[in-house]
Amino acid sequence: xxxxxxxxxxxxxxxxxxxxxxxxxxxxxxxxxxxxxxxxxxxxxxxxxxxxxxxxxxxxxxxxxxxxxxxxxxxxxxxxxxxxxxxxxxxxxxxxxxxxxxxxxxxxxxxxxxxxxxxxxxxxxxxxxxxxxxxxxxxxxxxxxxxxxxxxxxxxxxxxxxxxxxxxxxxxxxxxxxxxxxxxxxxxxxxxxxxxxxxxxxxxxxxxxxxxxxxxxxxxxxxxxxxxxxxxxxxxxxxxxxxxx
Amino acid sequence: xxxxxxxxxxxxxxxxxxxxxxxxxxxxxxxxxxxxxxxxxxxxxxxxxxxxxxxxxxxxxxxxxxxxxxxxxxxxxxxxxxxxxxxxxxxxxxxxxxxxxxxxxxxxxxxxxxxxxxxxxxxxxxxxxxxxxxxxxxxxxxxxxxxxxxxxxxxxxxxxxxxxxxxxxxxxxxxxxxxxxxxxxxxxxxxxxxxxxxxxxxxxxxxxxxxxxxxxxxxxxxxxxxxxxxxxxxxxxxxxxxxxxxxxxxxxxxxxxxxxxxxxxxxxxxxxxxxxxxxxxxxxxxxxxxxxxxxxxxxxxxxxxxxxxxxxxxxxxxxxxxxxxxxxxxxxxxxxxxxxxxxxxxxxxxxxxxxxxxxxxxxxxxxxxxxxxxxxxxxxxxxxxxxxxxxxxxxxxxxxxxxxxxxxxxxxxxxxxxxxxxxxxxxxxxxxxxxxx
Numbered sequence: 210x211x212x213x214x215x216x217x218x219x220x221x222x223x224x225x226x227x228x229x230x231x232x233x234x235x236x237x238x239x240x241x242x243x244x245x246x247x248x249x250x251x252x253x254x255x256x257x258x259x260x261x262x263x264x265x266x267x268x269x270x271x272x273x274x275x276x277x278x279x280x281x282x283x284x285x286x287x288x289x290x291x292x293x294x295x296x297x298x299x300x301x302x303x304x305x306x307x308x309x310x311x312x313x314x315x316x317x318x319x320x321x322x323x324x325x326x327x328x329x330x331x332x333x334x335x336x337x338x339x340x341x342x343x344x345x346x347x348x349x350x351x352x353x354x355x356x357x358x359x360x361x362x363x364x365x366x367x368x369x370x371x372x373x374x375x376x377x378x379x380x381x382x383x384x385x386x387x388x389x390x391x392x393x394x395x396x397x398x399x400x401x402x403x404x405x406x407x408x409x410x411x412x413x414x415x416x417x418x419x420x421x422x423x424x425x426x427x428x429x430x431x432x433x434x435x436x437x438x439x440x441x442x443x444x445x446x447x448x449x450x451x452x453x454x
Numbered sequence: 455x456x457x458x459x460x461x462x463x464x465x466x467x468x469x470x471x472x473x474x475x476x477x478x479x480x481x482x483x484x485x486x487x488x489x490x491x492x493x494x495x496x497x498x499x500x501x502x503x504x505x506x507x508x509x510x511x512x513x514x515x516x517x518x519x520x521x522x523x524x525x526x527x528x529x530x531x532x533x534x535x536x537x538x539x540x541x542x543x544x545x546x547x548x549x550x551x552x553x554x555x556x557x558x559x560x561x562x563x564x565x566x567x568x569x570x571x572x573x574x575x576x577x578x579x580x581x582x583x584x585x586x587x588x589x590x591x592x593x594x595x596x597x598x599x600x601x602x603x604x605x606x607x608x609x610x611x612x613x614x615x616x617x618x619x620x621x622x623x624x625x626x627x628x629x630x631x632x633x634x635x636x637x638x639x640x641x642x643x644x645x646x647x648x649x650x651x652x653x654x655x656x657x658x659x660x661x662x663x664x665x666x667x668x669x670x671x672x673x674x675x676x677x678x679x680x681x682x683x684x685x686x687x688x689x690x691x692x693x694x695x696x697x698x699x700x701x702x703x704x705x706x707x708x709x710x711x712x713x714x715x716x717x718x719x720x721x722x723x724x725x726x727x728x729x730x731x732x733x734x735x736x737x738x739x740x741x742x743x744x745x746x747x748x749x750x751x752x753x754x755x756x757x758x759x760x761x762x763x764x765x766x767x768x769x770x771x772x773x774x775x776x777x778x779x780x781x782x783x784x785x786x787x788x789x790x791x792x793x794x795x796x797x798x799x800x801x802x803x804x805x806x807x808x809x810x811x812x813x814x815x816x817x818x819x820x821x822x823x824x825x826x827x828x829x830x831x832x833x834x835x836x837x838x839x840x841x842x843x844x845x846x847x848x849x850x851x852x853x854x855x856x857x858x859x860x861x862x863x864x865x866x867x868x869x870x871x872x873x874x875x876x877x878x879x880x881x882x883x884x885x886x887x888x889x890x891x
Contacts, residue, residue, distance in 0.1 A: 249518045256519035
């Protein structure tokens with residue numbers, strides 16, 4: 210039986226991932242900010258087949274509380290087979306953003322995630338197979354006008370994860386850096402949806418699939434973003450700057 | 455402001471503001487300047503899921519299971535969960551929905567609010583007949599437990615109440631036991647309304663019956679009659695309780711309207727009739743193609759293009775006058791040359807519907823799709839309404855985008871009783887239209 214740990218459990222994608230894990234009878238540990246939502250999810254996941262669900266209320270802006278959280282989660286009795294870092298915020302960058310919001314974004318999307326991963330790797334039992342997935346974004350592949358604050362936080366996170374992947378590449382610890390394209394979730398309600406948009410349940414299912422296999426490294430979801438970003442990344446600057454994206 | 459649409463992409467109404475349910479909850483008791491409307495997956499065809507110049511409360515995040523009594527088949531869920539999600543969970547445990555419409559992409563809240571019916575109406579009634587209780591949130595912040603024994607009048611006003619009595623939060627309902635996820639299907643052809651009625655009566659013992667009709671060809675109605683029962687288990691099969699798969703086909707963008715015209719529709723009807731006729735009269739198929747043939751094409755409504763389409767579903771009483779009215783309507787449609795390739799005919803049963811505004815009642819129901827060709831279509835449908843008014847027929851709000859107050863009042867004679875249960879802070883474009891507000 211698998212034990213699954215989810216950070217940012219209230220996010221739509223994490224919810225779908227947890228549901229998929231529940232179908233396989235996993236023991237599920239949810240970390241998130243909204244207790245009521247975590248309670249609802251706990252009942253829901255038990256109905257869907259989870260063998261047990263535990264919830265941990267945590268605000269990712271509380272950086273001093275991270276050590277204590279990790280101690281609480283990583284007791285000697287429980288070993289996690291899958292750990293997903295899914296918390297993050299998106300902001301409207303078409304208007305001017307105040308410094309407080311920038312701080313919040315960087316702390317939530319990058320700093321807290323790095324602090325958590327940094328402590329987790331210290332707790333790992335290297336003899337046990339563990340899959341650690343981190344939700345990043347195609348927005349981190351290349352800085353663009355419309356969302357470079359968000360994009361840079363994800364880019365920085367991805368670099369850290371790539372480094373960990375390298376460090377543990379010959380071990381039983383599998384790091385997966387998920388570069389997600391457009392996903393239809395409450396975070397993206399204000400965006401107009403089109404052909405390239407994926408649903409959160411499709412993405413959640415793919416993440417579970419990747420973390421249940423021996424996949425390691427960068428994964429684009431859905432797959433076609435690999436091709437799109439290859440083109441976007443390699444466009445000469447003068448051409449890229451003319452695009453309104 | 456969002457330009458939300460309904461399934462028919464008609465009417466195209468001025469923008470609405472969309473709120474998440476979790477945000478609305480913080481603002482109760484509600485003191486906003488314009489009324490709101492709870493919305494599920496927006497699969498109603500007309501404007502009953504729209505609230506132009508008002509607020510829409512998105513309920514689809516409330517998609518949790520609360521409790522599943524797998525022994526007795528009783529399920530409690532939050533109202534925003536879809537039938538699709540429910541089936542994936544209950545079918546492997548040998549349970550099925552008690553009543554399902556032609557698509558599984560609807561929410562439980564929507565199923566209650568429209569008191570949906572399905573191919574088994576003659577044997578099982580509507581969805582409302584299987585509800586044990588639900589929790590209703592009113593705009594003043596009160597949460598009321600509603601059932602046959604508690605707040606009964608509000609219970610009966612909310613079933614079929616189009617979301618206008620409050621926000622349905624969670625629903626407890628009974629499921630149907632399965633021996634397998636397959637259906638024993640029987641197909642026959644008929645060439646007149648009388649033959650359809652004979653077949654319906656002969657197959658009344660089947661759990662599920664429905665007919666697809668071609669109302670454009672020839673002098674008389676012709677069609678394919680489907681009847682079905684849940685199949686017994688197949689001991690040799692390893693997967694007796696297979697669930698359905700995600701749709702493989704998709705219509706990614708609205709197609710040009712010219713593709714669906716009188717000629718292509720008539721050609722499709724002929725093709726469909728001939729291929730179905732040749733199928734084995736008795737077969738064992740998975741529940742997916744039996745109940746949800748259109749779900750296999752995601753976004754099939756886009757086939758009608760940007761101008762959208764209208765569905766007209768009505769019921770006539772099972773009387774001589776009712777049959778005459780039905781024939782008159784069919785003649786009018788044939789003469790108009792406004793095609794419908796999805797015409798579904800069914801004999802409703804005698805089980806009384808629970809809701810004050812429940813549509814299903816004894817008689818014959820016909821559902822027709824029409825490409826939105828503008829005023830001449832509206833004129834045709836108004837003439838059809840006139841015919842219905844004379845025989846005590848009714849039009850189904852869940853599909854409607856144009857009926858007037860007179861037809862609405864005639865369809866639901868107990869409308870005045872409903873008014874005292876309507877929440878003053880909730881409204882919809884449908885309500886404003888049919889009440890001339």
